[in-house]
Amino acid sequence: MRHEFDVIVAGAGMVGAAIAYGLSGHGRRVLMLDGADTDFRAAKANFGLVWLQGKGHGHPAYQRLSHLAVQAWPDFAQALEADSGMTLAYERRGGLHFCLGDAELSARAARLAAWHAQAPELAPCTQLLDRGELLRRFPSMRLGADVAGASIGGLDGHVNPLRLLAALQTAFLKRGGTLLNRHAVTAIDPLPGGGFSVGAGGFQARAERVVIAAGLGSVALGAMVGLDVPLRPQRGQILVTERLAPLLPLPASGIRQTAEGTVMVGLTQEEVGYDLGTTSSAAVRMTRNALRILPDLARARLVRQWSCLRIMTPDGCPVYASSPLHPGVDIALCHSGVTLASFHAGPYARALAGGAPLDPLDAFHHERFNVQKAA
Secondary structure, eight states, X not given: OXXXXXXXXXXXXXXXXXXXXXXXXXXXOEEEEOOXXXXXXXXXXXXXXXXXXXXXXXXXXXXXXXXXXXXXXXXXXXXXXXXXXXXXXXXXXOEEEEEESHHHHHHHHHHHHHHHHTSTTSOOOEEEEEHHHHHHHOTTOOOXXXXXXXXXXXXXXXXXXXXXXXXXXXXXXXXXXXXXXXXXXXXXXXXXXXXXXXXXXXXXXXXEEEEEOOGGGHHHHHHTTTOOOOOEEEEXXXXXXXXXXXXXXXXXXXXXXXXXXXXXXXXXXXXXXXXXXXXXXXXXXXXXXXXXXXXXXXXXXXXXXXXEEEEEOTTXXXXXXEOSSSTTEEEEXXXXXXXXXXXXXXXXXXXXXXXXXXXXXXXXXXXXXXXXXXX
């Protein structure tokens, strides 16, 4: 196996795989290094939403980035399916955010109005539906009595996240990329003549550029090259039912029916460190909330419960930065790897292949946290 590459990507999850896939389409020799199956992987319990409505509330740069990504998703999905030979089960027919009670509906309306106002150049893409309009638009959907209405995002959709990850890695390999599993990066060292030596245990490889996209493992890797990014894990638990006849016409925030008929219910947001356990108390909370929305779920059997650890920054927004000490090393981190996959494989990979960062990403540099602390 050759040990000389143009780019080495540390991390083969949703973010790393999308970046590597994009780079391989620009004629770059790319090595993607993955850790062990026991690593903390956000992709293990991904909900699969390709989501825009409300994202980046209070952070207009994140809103604009998400808008760019969801607009690019149809073409991205078509190209990835062709490159990988796999079906993603991607749909963009809209997405719902249910509101329980009039107070929630009013609060949702105010939040979305503020969200639209912070990026006025973007065309409005959400609409608020009261209960009557919701039922008229989706007459087959039987709602609980507490549902006062919902917001609907016209650009929202969903995808099978496991197929997405598999397709990114498969297409990357078909383009001539190299993927090594069970090769967690342990060292990144600058070379005297330029470029970097990357170690993964006893394995060594060289490249002109290195991209760190290893999720929670990026903290240790970033520290090796002067990229001290504050991250924390956040646990999310999910419930999955048996396969059911169609009962939810569109994916919703916290509940969606897959193409296979199973219903996913989630997600929790728990600050419990690196604890990957599942709890009965979370299952009870998620079940009760889902039944208030779709009472027909009471007849369904739960077949699975699992958890993952999200990658969270202090403000919840992504981080994109280049090392100030070692030009040629970049870091890319986010907890929205599905929605932003089209961006990572497209404009972001294109910028990396050209050797220059994207100007609009200045707002996502991790130095913003130091500025916030100083303020």
